[in-house]
Amino acid sequence: MFHGTAPGGSLAACRAAAAALCGSSSEHLVALARVRGDTGCVADTHLSAAWLPAPGVRFGAGFAARLGSLALRLGAAVDRREGAGAGFLAGAGAEWAGARPYRPGEDLRRLDWDLLARLDRPFVRVVRREASEEWSVLLETSASMGVAGRAALVPEAAPRGKLQAAAELCAALSAMGLLRGARVRLIDAQSGASLRVTRRAELARALAWLEARRAAGASEAVRALTRLKRSAGARVFLVGDCFGLEPRDFLALARPGRALMALRVLAPLEVEATQLRAIEWIEPHTGARLALRLDAPLLARYEALLATESESWVRGARNHRARFVQLSSASSLETLARQVLDRA
Amino acid sequence: MSGLVLQTPWALALLALPALLLWLARSRSRPAQVATGSFELWRRLGAQGRTSAQSLRQRPPARLWALCAALALCALALSAPEPKQARAASELWVAVERGPALLLPWYDPETGADAGISRLERALEQAAPALQAAREAGARVRWCDERGEAWAGPLDQQPEPAWFAAATGRAFDHQGLDQPHLLWLSTGAWRSERALPQLAGLALSGGAAVPGLVGRAGGYAQLYDGGEHVRRGERLPAKAAIEGAPAAALEQLFRFWCAEQALELLPGASPDSACVLRAAEPTAASHTLEGGRDGWAAALQVGGPLRAEAGWTTWLAAADGEPLVRWRTGVIETNLLALTPLGGDPAALAVSCSELFEAALRAPPGLVGLADRRGAGESLARPAPGLAQPAQVRAAVQRGARWQSLLLVASAVAALVALLLALGAVQLSLARSGSSSMRP
Numbered sequence: 078m079f080h081g082t083a084p085g086g087s088l089a090a091c092r093a094a095a096a097a098l099c100g101s102s103s104e105h106l107v108a109l110a111r112v113r114g115d116t117g118c119v120a121d122t123h124l125s126a127a128w129l130p131a132p133g134v135r136f137g138a139g140f141a142a143r144l145g146s147l148a149l150r151l152g153a154a155v156d157r158r159e160g161a162g163a164g165f166l167a168g169a170g171a172e173w174a175g176a177r178p179y180r181p182g183e184d185l186r187r188l189d190w191d192l193l194a195r196l197d198r199p200f201v202r203v204v205r206r207e208a209s210e211e212w213s214v215l216l217e218t219s220a221s222m223g224v225a226g227r228a229a230l231v232p233e234a235a236p237r238g239k240l241q242a243a244a245e246l247c248a249a250l251s252a253m254g255l256l257r258g259a260r261v262r263l264i265d266a267q268s269g270a271s272l273r274v275t276r277r278a279e280l281a282r283a284l285a286w287l288e289a290r291r292a293a294g295a296s297e298a299v300r301a302l303t304r305l306k307r308s309a310g311a312r313v314f315l316v317g318d319c320f321g322l323e324p325r326d327f328l329a330l331a332r333p334g335r336a337l338m339a340l341r342v343l344a345p346l347e348v349e350a351t352q353l354r355a356i357e358w359i360e361p362h363t364g365a366r367l368a369l370r371l372d373a374p375l376l377a378r379y380e381a382l383l384a385t386e387s388e389s390w391v392r393g394a395r396n397h398r399a400r401f402v403q404l405s406s407a408s409s410l411e412t413l414a415r416q417v418l419d420r421a
Numbered sequence: 422m423s424g425l426v427l428q429t430p431w432a433l434a435l436l437a438l439p440a441l442l443l444w445l446a447r448s449r450s451r452p453a454q455v456a457t458g459s460f461e462l463w464r465r466l467g468a469q470g471r472t473s474a475q476s477l478r479q480r481p482p483a484r485l486w487a488l489c490a491a492l493a494l495c496a497l498a499l500s501a502p503e504p505k506q507a508r509a510a511s512e513l514w515v516a517v518e519r520g521p522a523l524l525l526p527w528y529d530p531e532t533g534a535d536a537g538i539s540r541l542e543r544a545l546e547q548a549a550p551a552l553q554a555a556r557e558a559g560a561r562v563r564w565c566d567e568r569g570e571a572w573a574g575p576l577d578q579q580p581e582p583a584w585f586a587a588a589t590g591r592a593f594d595h596q597g598l599d600q601p602h603l604l605w606l607s608t609g610a611w612r613s614e615r616a617l618p619q620l621a622g623l624a625l626s627g628g629a630a631v632p633g634l635v636g637r638a639g640g641y642a643q644l645y646d647g648g649e650h651v652r653r654g655e656r657l658p659a660k661a662a663i664e665g666a667p668a669a670a671l672e673q674l675f676r677f678w679c680a681e682q683a684l685e686l687l688p689g690a691s692p693d694s695a696c697v698l699r700a701a702e703p704t705a706a707s708h709t710l711e712g713g714r715d716g717w718a719a720a721l722q723v724g725g726p727l728r729a730e731a732g733w734t735t736w737l738a739a740a741d742g743e744p745l746v747r748w749r750t751g752v753i754e755t756n757l758l759a760l761t762p763l764g765g766d767p768a769a770l771a772v773s774c775s776e777l778f779e780a781a782l783r784a785p786p787g788l789v790g791l792a793d794r795r796g797a798g799e800s801l802a803r804p805a806p807g808l809a810q811p812a813q814v815r816a817a818v819q820r821g822a823r824w825q826s827l828l829l830v831a832s833a834v835a836a837l838v839a840l841l842l843a844l845g846a847v848q849l850s851l852a853r854s855g856s857s858s859m860r861p
């Protein structure tokens with residue numbers, strides 16, 4: 078396990094050392110290397126299977142700037158929506174931050190009567206959550222998160238994978254949380270490693286930590302959620318494909334004053350495989366194979382089964398005043414953020 | 422194709438091309454292999470749709486099959502098949518009883534005078550009408566040796582004199598080569614002992630007896646006088662040599678044999694050596710085994726392996742086939758370091774080795790066996806009774822050409838079908854892309 082909040086660079090060094098120690102003999106099996114590096118960190122390093130097309134995370138050069146811009150836009154959008162009473166990301170228990178002009182249709186309860194009396198123009202109160210709040214962002218990094226949207230195994234093509242999309246979402250949530258004055262705790266569901274950031278200046282550390290994530294191994298999300306019960310923040314985000322998880326595993330975190338949101342990221346082929354007539358599915362962790370002839374009835378049954386599973390998440394989330402959003406890894410970060418905001 | 426024979430069988434190698442195309446198409450049609458997080462869902466559903474990855478391969482398209490058929494038919498046409506009967510009727514094989522006797526001068530059987538030509542030339546004169554008629558009718562003339570093995574030279578060309586005069590030591594296969602469409606070319610010296618062939622044609626030089634060297638005994642030439650006598654002639658010196666250090670027993674027997682044959686034994690071989698016993702290069706490693714032949718057995722100490730070369734006849738070999746003693750005309754080569762007889766009749770080894778030495782002994786220049794020098798009777802030319810007439814040959818050649826034309830036409834049709842199918846596929850693809858681009 079990775080203990081403490083070591084910089085991403087140290088963790089990356091540990092992982093590089095682990096890879097060097099294990100060599101490249103882990104082409105087809107997931108190897109687990111326990112490394113004790115010079116930096117004092119101890120890490121369980123999973124090496125990804127060769128058949129995973131996108132097991133890593135890579136933020137581009139302009140990603141940080143793009144993220145800052147997105148966070149500001151999201152913040153403004155949340156503020157604009159506050160009056161509607163659906164501010165999952167703004168939430169209750171907020172402190173006064175300022176005022177802005179009233180827009181028709183907004184909740185009149187938010188109207189600042191003092192300003193109306195003084196200026197004779199309607200303004201609404203803009204609030205932000207209290208600075209003591211903590212957001213827990215749990216990122217699934219099991220082997221299934223290394224799946225991408227492509228049909229072929231072409232590693233050099235570097236398709237956009239689920240882990241990439243999920244990590245970008247985590248980064249956006251972190252930026253959003255920091256912008257709103259919250260402490261953000263990023264947690265790797267596989268290794269249990271975590272990183273806590275409290276200031277916007279620490280966003281770069283969060284990005285480095287996310288870039289060090291790698292999809293490997295069987296899902297440990299249930300165990301991670303169980304551990305999180307003791308230390309979850311006021312808002313808990315689960316970002317992953319949720320395969321191998323039951324809604325109750327996540328919803329068990331529900332407490333009064335705590336908001337839960339599950340963001341399910343699926344690859345396009347996991348949502349719809351109609352472009353292929355025949356396929357050989359590979360189990361991401363074990364490499365087990367399943368050859369299928371995809372005819373219309375089979376595809377219909379698959380989509381129905383997936384819909385049933387998603388519906389159970391939606392229903393369970395509704396019962397616990399939580400949110401569940403299903404997203405496609407092929408979508409851009411901006412699209413994903415808009416979809417999340419629409420459901421928040 | 423069992424009733425067909427191929428004129429250019431190497432063209433069948435081109436069949437690998439369509440096979441390669443189909444293999445490539447098959448290997449490219451493998452189903453997509455995709456990792457998915459929803460594997461468990463598919464596994465739950467997959468009981469009905471599950472199959473093997475092999476069976477999921479898509480069949481190559483019809484246009485590819487048509488193209489491969491065109492290529493295969495083209496390869497078959499290039500291999501020039503023709504019916505066996507047509508081939509038999511359109512070919513005349515000349516079976517030559519080779520040997521130095523063919524190069525003896527031809528003496529007129531009636532006058533006994535030297536006619537200034539060789540027996541080979543006389544035999545070819547006898548064969549000329551049959552060869553000419555066959556060529557004019559479009560048949561191919563091919564040459565084979567005393568065992569029926571084809572001469573490897575170009576079609577419709579006559580072998581060089583050295584091939585005719587080669588002394589192979591193999592007897593003419595009178596029975597096996599008595600077939601229609603065959604013409605025997607020989608001196609005919611065997612006529613007094615054997616009957617004429619029933620089916621094959623004949624071109625015999627004949628000729629009166631030719632006096633000359635028929636053997637060498639005790640260091641003297643044995644000369645045939647052209648009649649009934651053989652007399653001792655001048656001394657006929659010959660040399661032998663031992664190179665290296667062969668097994669002592671073998672070397673000793675060789676020395677005895679050379680003394681008996683009046684061969685001058687020299688320490689090194691020269692170009693005119695009649696027989697050389699050569700030991701392989703000595704090596705550090707050696708092994709011992711038991712071996713024997715012709716009724717003798719011996720413990721053998723074997724050095725390094727002999728160099729792999731063609732043209733040798735193995736006389737003694739190890740159980741794994743590695744040659745221990747081998748020979749060719751004029752040379753005996755061995756890698757035996759020691760040969761120790763293991764009981765039995767000591768004469769058996771000596772007799773066996775003498776036969777080896779005599780087999781390898783190079784005959785002196787001009788030596789032709791007595792049987793070959795004797796009179797061979799009258800010249801004789803007789804066409805093969807079964808040899809096809811010119812009209813039949815032409816018909817047979819046309820039948821062969823018809824097969825090739827048929828295959829070429831079929832190949833062209835298959836290529837046309839492939840082209841049409843490919844054009845159809847392109848049009849369909851364009852139509853699909855057009856309709857999809859018009860969607861709102």
